[in-house]
Amino acid sequence: MKHFFIDKYSEVKSPIRNLDARAKVIIFFALILLCVTTPPKAFLVFGGYYLILVTILIISRIPFVFILKRTAVAIPFIIMIAAFIPFIEGGAGGSYNLWGVTLYQRGVLILFNVTVKALFGVAAVTLLVSTTPFDELMEGLKKLGVPKVFITIASFMYRYIFVVVDEVMRMKRARDSRNFEGKWIWQAGAIGHMVATLFLRSYERGERVYSAMLSRGYDGEVKSLSEHSISQKDIMLTIFIVSTAILLHLSYVFVKLFAGG
């Protein structure tokens, strides 16, 4: 069956795609960290971060719309958490009156802050995953010192999520072929049975996979060959991007310092 792979565009050739996974992880996480720790009123600085991200996006040749769509996934969460904040009274600053609805400045600022930072984070991670095949990403994280057990769990999850999704689709088809409509409360039981069956099947598969591992000499530790070594060029590029972002982060402080005297 056809699946939607999270690393769908990871075979698009570009300088970003060829960058070592470690370098990419460091770059994107540094950008996210710097972005979320920037004071909310530093509008220009946020603009700067987005500019860096868009530049990387253009170099990576990933379709713009794809990243936009993926980033939009975060919007419902932002609305759920922060959309009502501007209407809450309080805090310093004034208030605006829009057609009889009062918006408070502090609340608006919080909403802006949450939105800008959340969307940046999601866009950055999407871009990271889109330019890195999953196995390279895992390899990169492992070399950066992420505990092996996390890497193993994530790798297995990624390997078997498609198998499980296939199983769910087959079960759904078989169920719908027997005129299941899924709109009456007494039909909820069928869904419960499906979930239980899926759990049992996954559990049994786990046992079989473990047997297959034992058969090939598994002794409790997943060993692997490390092939990639990070190049001088990758290190330079990482330092360049991260230091640009750090300067951007500090610029706000400097400007305030000089302007404020």
Add this chain to the structure above:
Amino acid sequence: MHHNKAVEIKNLNYKYPDGTMALSGIDLIIEHGETVAILGPNGAGKSTLILHLNGIIRGNGEVKIFGLPVNGRTLKEIRRRVGLVFQDPDDQLFCPTVFEDVAFGPVNMGFTKEEIIAKVNKALASVEMKGFDKRPAHHLSFGQKKRVAIATVLSMEPDMLVLDEPTSNLDPRGKGKIIKILKSFPVTKVVVTHNLDEAAKLCKRAIIMDEGKIVADDATEKILSNELILKKHGLF
């Protein structure tokens, strides 16, 4: 070592955790270089028996593989020499890429990087899957998965191949390809199958199992021409 038999099983019994007898009183000797088909209806105990051949399951009775009794100390050596291929390739292929799956055995056996790469390339070439090493398993077709699954044990250069339904769910062309590939390996082979045609093509000797017992053991053509016994055990 040459006088040792590939498989020597004496009075093997195995009971499932729920109490049903899966194997009762199995006696089986397989010589070096023999090709043996294990036939039998569903639930006859075929899969349970082959899981004993590399010590995944250890029942009551004596099991010797290449002269080594199956126990904690010999397990590693036995698993290197017995390549067990499971029926569902999604169970056999659990790594992010084909390369890592085929390399899994050799890596666990502690070979150097160059040796491992050479073994992986050789194994993939022998199942006609050269050049697929960077692919994730979920991007392969079912037939390709089946062949890569065989490569994952070939890379350990086993002395005996044990295969659980190597051609199940494949189209005739895929079946033919697997049979051709398997025939090209001159090692001891044990093949579990429902497919009489496949048994005839791959194996000189055939065993019929039913209800946890070996009920027939003879040359494949003799077994296959005995309609009575095939009917009796749901194979015809």
